Amino acid sequence: MAHQEIIFAGFGGQGILSMGKFLAYAGLDEGLNVSWFPSYGPEMRGGTSNCSVIIDEDPIGSPLVVDASTVVVMNRPSLDKFESHVVPGGLLIIDSDLVNREPERTDIDIIKIPAQTAAEEVGSKKIANMVLLGALVERTKIVPMEALLHALKAHGKEQFYELNKKALEKGAEYARK
Amino acid sequence: MAEKILMKGNEAIGEAAIHAGCQCFFGYPITPQTEVAAYMARKMPKIGRVFLQAESEVAAINMVYGAAGSGVRVLTSSSSPGISLKAEGISYIAGAELPCVIINIVRGGPGLGGIQPAQSDYLQATKGCGHGDYKMVVFAPASVQEMVDLVQEGFDVADMYRTPVMVMGDGMLGQMMEPVEFKERQGRQLPSKDWATTGLRGKREKHNVINSLFLKPEELEEHNRKLQAKYREIENNEVKYEMYNCEGEVDIVIAAYGITSRICKNAVKMLEKEGIKVGLIRPITLWPFPSKAFEEMCGKTKHGFISVELSEGQMIEDVALAVNGRAPIHFYGRSGGMVPTPAEIANKIKAIVGGAK
Numbered sequence: 001m002a003h004q005e006i007i008f009a010g011f012g013g014q015g016i017l018s019m020g021k022f023l024a025y026a027g028l029d030e031g032l033n034v035s036w037f038p039s040y041g042p043e044m045r046g047g048t049s050n051c052s053v054i055i056d057e058d059p060i061g062s063p064l065v066v067d068a069s070t071v072v073v074m075n076r077p078s079l080d081k082f083e084s085h086v087v088p089g090g091l092l093i094i095d096s097d098l099v100n101r102e103p104e105r106t107d108i109d110i111i112k113i114p115a116q117t118a119a120e121e122v123g124s125k126k127i128a129n130m131v132l133l134g135a136l137v138e139r140t141k142i143v144p145m146e147a148l149l150h151a152l153k154a155h156g157k158e159q160f161y162e163l164n165k166k167a168l169e170k171g172a173e174y175a176r177k
Numbered sequence: 178m179a180e181k182i183l184m185k186g187n188e189a190i191g192e193a194a195i196h197a198g199c200q201c202f203f204g205y206p207i208t209p210q211t212e213v214a215a216y217m218a219r220k221m222p223k224i225g226r227v228f229l230q231a232e233s234e235v236a237a238i239n240m241v242y243g244a245a246g247s248g249v250r251v252l253t254s255s256s257s258p259g260i261s262l263k264a265e266g267i268s269y270i271a272g273a274e275l276p277c278v279i280i281n282i283v284r285g286g287p288g289l290g291g292i293q294p295a296q297s298d299y300l301q302a303t304k305g306c307g308h309g310d311y312k313m314v315v316f317a318p319a320s321v322q323e324m325v326d327l328v329q330e331g332f333d334v335a336d337m338y339r340t341p342v343m344v345m346g347d348g349m350l351g352q353m354m355e356p357v358e359f360k361e362r363q364g365r366q367l368p369s370k371d372w373a374t375t376g377l378r379g380k381r382e383k384h385n386v387i388n389s390l391f392l393k394p395e396e397l398e399e400h401n402r403k404l405q406a407k408y409r410e411i412e413n414n415e416v417k418y419e420m421y422n423c424e425g426e427v428d429i430v431i432a433a434y435g436i437t438s439r440i441c442k443n444a445v446k447m448l449e450k451e452g453i454k455v456g457l458i459r460p461i462t463l464w465p466f467p468s469k470a471f472e473e474m475c476g477k478t479k480h481g482f483i484s485v486e487l488s489e490g491q492m493i494e495d496v497a498l499a500v501n502g503r504a505p506i507h508f509y510g511r512s513g514g515m516v517p518t519p520a521e522i523a524n525k526i527k528a529i530v531g532g533a534k
Contacts, residue, residue: 021183021354024183024354025183028181028183028356033356034183034355034356035353035354035355036183036353036354036355037349037352037353037354038352038353040208040209040292040348040352059442060355060439061439061440061442061443061446061519062436062439062440062443062516062518062519063349063353063355063436063439064349064516066518
């Protein structure tokens with residue numbers, strides 16, 4: 001049964017909220033129930049930013065994710081805060097260029113991706129978030145990659161589409177390793 | 178069928194009001210509802226309607242009074258401290274029998290409190306808000322789609338009964354995105370607004386006057402009785418609620434509204450796996466309160482009721498009135514912007530019913 005509860009976390013400005021949005025749109029296009037809930041408040045200005053995304057075949061209860069099937073972190077404070085929120089057997093995706101410690105959990109699946117480097121190889125450091133999102137979709141199969149690409153095309157900026165697509169594919173390669 | 182799109186609760190409120198034919202928006206920014214005003218600021222001028230950021234909440238609600246008096250559909254929105262400021266104007270609007278829709282995206286209080294989700298304005302919304310003998314219809318949506326539906330319904334109810342209607346959400350509903358659909362809706366058959374102050378121009382014999390001042394006690398009492406008769410009519414016709422998992426005998430019944438009801442539904446599913454059957458009554462109108470649903474469950478629940486709220490205990494007073502001593506009543510609440518997990522609620526219920534049945 002399709003069911004994923006995901007936390008995306010990092011600094012404001014890394015595209016944390018938009019990663020969640022594109023995934024939620026892809027889920028919606030697949031006919032699934034989706035919710036997206038951002039952290040809001042004073043911590044958003046230059047500080048940490050996170051959002052909860054739920055994709056489910058059943059109606060969604062609380063939109064706030066506490067027990068995450070997947071957590072994606074793009075900085076050290078986010079790893080410190082959310083590592084414990086991954087359910088046993090769940091998935092943790094780390095931008096290893098920005099997180100300078102090893103995760104402590106041994107009961108979960110961990111993908112470490114030097115996302116900044118990978119994104120720069122594709123064309124721009126700014127799309128490191130898309131590298132990580134590509135890995136997430138490839139590993140969890142929560143939505144088909146085509147659905148995510150469609151969501152990017154429909155709801156993202158046209159001029160970044162090709163670049164974003166390459167970044168997603170790069171991330172998917174890491175997840176297949 | 179209209180296309181489903183992802184929208185933030187706050188933005189969906191704005192779009193729903195536009196669909197309902199809202200001609201004017203007056204507001205003042207406050208977290209966590211500012212996106213309502215921002216959305217209206219973007220959209221309303223483009224379609225030839227009015228968006229105005231007032232100098233204060235007090236000014237905004239009085240602009241609502243004026244616009245409503247002229248017979249147009251009008252919206253204002255705020256969050257808890259701002260609603261306290263609007264309370265005087267809401268009382269005038271109720272007294273003058275004017276229709277309008279007021280949004281409250283509740284944050285933690287009292288005072289300036291915090292900006293995270295809460296349900297601690299329940300008593301304010303349902304037991305008065307401003308001064309005087311009046312009631313306000315209060316809708317409590319539990320999803321972004323329901324926000325859309327109830328904002329549109331709110332305008333109809335307001336016009337039908339010439340009364341202010343509040344749609345009360347919380348910071349979570351305002352900030353979250355969910356799929357929404359703007360369906361073609363069958364509006365109600367509404368009375369004409371022949372009371373509106375639209376200028377004489379030979380249309381009427383006498384001037385229409387919008388007023389809430391009645392200096393003669395006999396007249397004010399008569400006015401109050403007329404208002405009360407209207408409130409009884411609303412109580413008879415406009416109660417909305419959802420009963421979930423309430424078939425047959427249950428171990429306990431949760432009372433929860435808005436976002437909390439969804440968290441409780443998760444808890445109900447968790448407890449079901451442990452052999453504990455939990456029903457849930459979700460009031461959709463907080464006033465008029467769905468007392469009958471509670472009466473119906475009194476004889477069917479082994480351990481009574483539990484009111485679960487994002488407050489220190491407010492709706493529990495209406496639950497107690499409805500149950501009227503016929504069953505025990507319990508409470509679980511978090512406040513100040515804290516939101517309970519389904520497991521927390523499930524644990525509290527297990528402690529009451531004493532483990533698996």
